[in-house]
Structure formats: C-alpha cells, structure tokens
Amino acid sequence: MPTPAIKICGISTPEALEATIRARADYAGFVFFARSPRNVSPTQAADLGARAQGRIRRVGLFVDADDSTIAEAVDAAGLDVLQLHGRETPERAAQLRSRFGIPVWKAMAIASIGDVARAHAYAGAADLMLFDAKTPTGALPGGMGLSFDWSLVAHWNGPLKWGLAGGLTAGNVGHAIALTGAPLVDTSSGVESAPGMKDLDRIAAFCTAVRAA
Ligand SMILES: O=C(O)c1ccccc1N[C@@H]1O[C@H](COP(=O)(O)O)[C@@H](O)[C@H]1O
Numbered sequence: 001m002p003t004p005a006i007k008i009c010g011i012s013t014p015e016a017l018e019a020t021i022r023a024r025a026d027y028a029g030f031v032f033f034a035r036s037p038r039n040v041s042p043t044q045a046a047d048l049g050a051r052a053q054g055r056i057r058r059v060g061l062f063v064d065a066d067d068s069t070i071a072e073a074v075d076a077a078g079l080d081v082l083q084l085h086g087r088e089t090p091e092r093a094a095q096l097r098s099r100f101g102i103p104v105w106k107a108m109a110i111a112s113i114g115d116v117a118r119a120h121a122y123a124g125a126a127d128l129m130l131f132d133a134k135t136p137t138g139a140l141p142g143g144m145g146l147s148f149d150w151s152l153v154a155h156w157n158g159p160l161k162w163g164l165a166g167g168l169t170a171g172n173v174g175h176a177i178a179l180t181g182a183p184l185v186d187t188s189s190g191v192e193s194a195p196g197m198k199d200l201d202r203i204a205a206f207c208t209a210v211r212a213a
Pocket residue numbers: 009010029031033036037038061063085132140141142143144145146165166167168186187188189190
C-alpha cells in the first residue's frame with residue numbers, strides 16, 4: 001500500500017510551518033474560522049502562505065464561510081485547496097470549486113454508517129471526502145481530538161477520493177492506516193501540546209509514524 005498523504009492542520013506560526021515542511025508532510029492547513037484557537041488573520045495567512053509557496057500545498061479550512069471570506073483567504077495565502085468543514089451542501093461545494101478553480105475537500109462528520117452514506121452525494125461536486133468525528137452540539141465542528149469508529153470507513157470504496165481525520169496521533173495513526181487503508185491522514189490536536197499550540201516534535205513523530213505504517 002502506498003504511504004498515505006499527510007496533512008498537518010491548524011498551522012499558525014512560521015515555526016510550526018517549517019517543522020511541517022521538514023517532516024515532509026504533503027499539506028499544511030490554515031484555519032479561517034474565528035471560533036477556533038487556530039484561527040489565522042489575513043495578515044498571518046499572507047505571511048504563512050508566502051513561506052509555504054512551492055514547498056508544501058496550502059489548505060484553507062472554512063466553516064460555512066461566505067464567498068468574500070474565502071476570496072480574501074485565497075488571495076492572502078495563495079491557497080491550493082479549500083476544505084469545507086461545516087454544513088456545506090454538494091451544490092455549495094461545486095459552486096466554490098467553479099468560482100475559485102481549486103480542489104474542494106468536504107469534511108463529513110461521522111457517528112454512524114448513515115453518515116458515511118451521505119458522502120456519495122458529493123461525487124462530482126467535491127474532489128475529496130474527509131471523514132472526521134462528529135463533535136458534540138455547540139462544540140467546534142472539528143479540531144477536538146475526537147476519533148470515531150474507523151471500521152465504518154475501512155477501505156471505503158466510494159465515488160471520490162478520501163481521507164481520515166479526527167483524533168489522530170503518532171500513537172494511533174499506524175493502526176488507523178492498517179485498519180482503514182486511508183490514502184490521506186489529517187491531524188491537528190494530535191500534534192499539539194494545548195489547543196492551538198503546535199508541538200514541533202509531535203509533528204515530526206506523526207509523520208514518521210505514518211511512513212512506518
Ligand atoms: O482545527 C480546528 O480548530 C477546526 C475548527 C473547525 C473545524 C475543523 C477544525 N479542525 C479540523 O478537524 C479535523 C480533526 O482535527 P483533530 O485532529 O481531531 O484535532 C482536522 O481536519 C482539523 O483540521
């Protein structure tokens with residue numbers, strides 16, 4: 001099985017970005033969501049985006065954002081991918097892909113097999129489905145370090161590319177990959193010492209664990 005692609009999300013400092021590039025991750029994620037402890041301003045995004053250009057692909061994470069918020073972030077950070085982590089419909093995903101001309105990843109909150117089935121509606125509208133844990137009502141819709149029952153998406157054979165997120169750490173990602181065959185893994189809390197505080201050693205350890213899986 002090929003090594004899964006790696007995304008480290010919630011990058012908000014140059015130090016964390018450099019550690020992510022050094023660890024040979026494939027994607028660096030920047031969060032554009034005011035309620036998140038990892039939220040970056042357009043100014044921060046511009047700085048991080050310029051440092052990342054040509055070295056790692058830049059993913060912008062949005063939660064039910066309007067077009068002007070996304071346009072400002074795309075321009076500031078030079079985003080390569082849009083990650084939609086709210087209640088965006090297939091129509092909204094397709095509209096954003098057409099407007100911005102870059103791949104769109106849709107996160108799907110999973111608690112049951114019925115949630116996994118909802119992913120099929122995004123075929124042709126999104127480029128990748130990111131399965132993440134469903135979080136409690138009122139909590140952030142992701143970035144909580146919560147896992148779900150990985151057997152629900154094991155060797156998913158759906159109509160679009162996919163990735164696995166939710167509570168992944170250096171300690172559990174090998175098992176997650178072995179069980180699911182995920183072609184992409186994504187982590188945020190699992191490489192932090194506290195919410196929003198990236199731990200450079202944990203970033204390196206996570207990437208090493210993925211390659212050892
Ligand atoms: O990271 C955040 O603050 C965040 C806020 C709102 C939606 C999603 C968010 N993070 C994404 O959630 C998944 C899982 O994160 P974790 O590893 O469990 O912390 C991942 O894609 C994050 O980028």
